């Protein structure tokens with residue numbers, strides 16, 4: 001199923017805070033990170049707020065550290081409803097020179113913004129389409145993909161409306177739809193809904209694949225043609241990546257190399273915590289995880305596919 005990269009990537013662009021980048025412009029890309037997330041209800045005092053100077057003091061070192069480790073771009077996966085702040089992300093990206101891909105889309109309940117419940121299906125689709133093609137909140141930055149989610153025990157009605165609208169907006173633009181979904185059967189249901197709306201299966205990404213414990217379900221998602229993402233690198237503390245390492249090696253052995261993405265789901269400035277909290281860095285992948293894969297016998301060409309070619313093929317349009 002792996003297309004020759006040159007063909008798959010030709011003419012496609014990764015839309016970032018620093019403009020549209022071609023395959024030749026980027027190397028290692030982190031497909032799932034965050035610079036600011038606020039899990040509190042949207043009406044909470046100080047929701048999604050950050051003093052720009054404090055934000056810079058927390059986030060700039062994270063981005064600079066990533067760049068120093070060889071990261072050439074990262075994807076900021078925070079949708080509206082979880083405190084998306086493209087203005088702050090754009091400033092941090094400009095200061096550090098690291099291109100960042102930002103998201104449009106709608107997260108799961110209870111983080112669905114109020115206006116979404118009152119919007120028609122066409123309005124939802126048009127809003128996502130506009131953010132992908134005209135930009136986000138007057139920032140001039142185009143959304144680089146659509147982030148959605150679903151409840152763990154099944155797709156709620158509003159989430160079904162979102163996946164359908166996202167699929168239609170993505171089908172019109174070639175954008176990727178990435179879903180935070182922890183149950184593999186729910187993922188397959190989302191893919192069915194998206195494909196019914198005209199989305200090509202390779203425009204769908206199943207986020208947090210490490211939570212899908214049944215290898216048969218992971219295989220089923222790949223067999224449909226969708227992407228899978230192991231994005232908890234660095235989260236387990238000392239030796240904590242052993243399980244993720246095993247999952248990735250299993251996935252490679254199962255022939256899924258051309259559909260696998262790797263990231264940390266790290267960061268981030270949390271407005272609910274004093275000073276934004278203490279974020280995790282974006283450097284465990286390059287610092288320890290890739291060396292561990294190498295030590296396990298994974299060759300340079302495969303590592304390049306996982307961290308350079310795959311993220312571009314998944315997110316560029």
Ligand SMILES: [Zn+2]
Nearest residue numbers: 032034077265
């Ligand atoms: Zn995340």
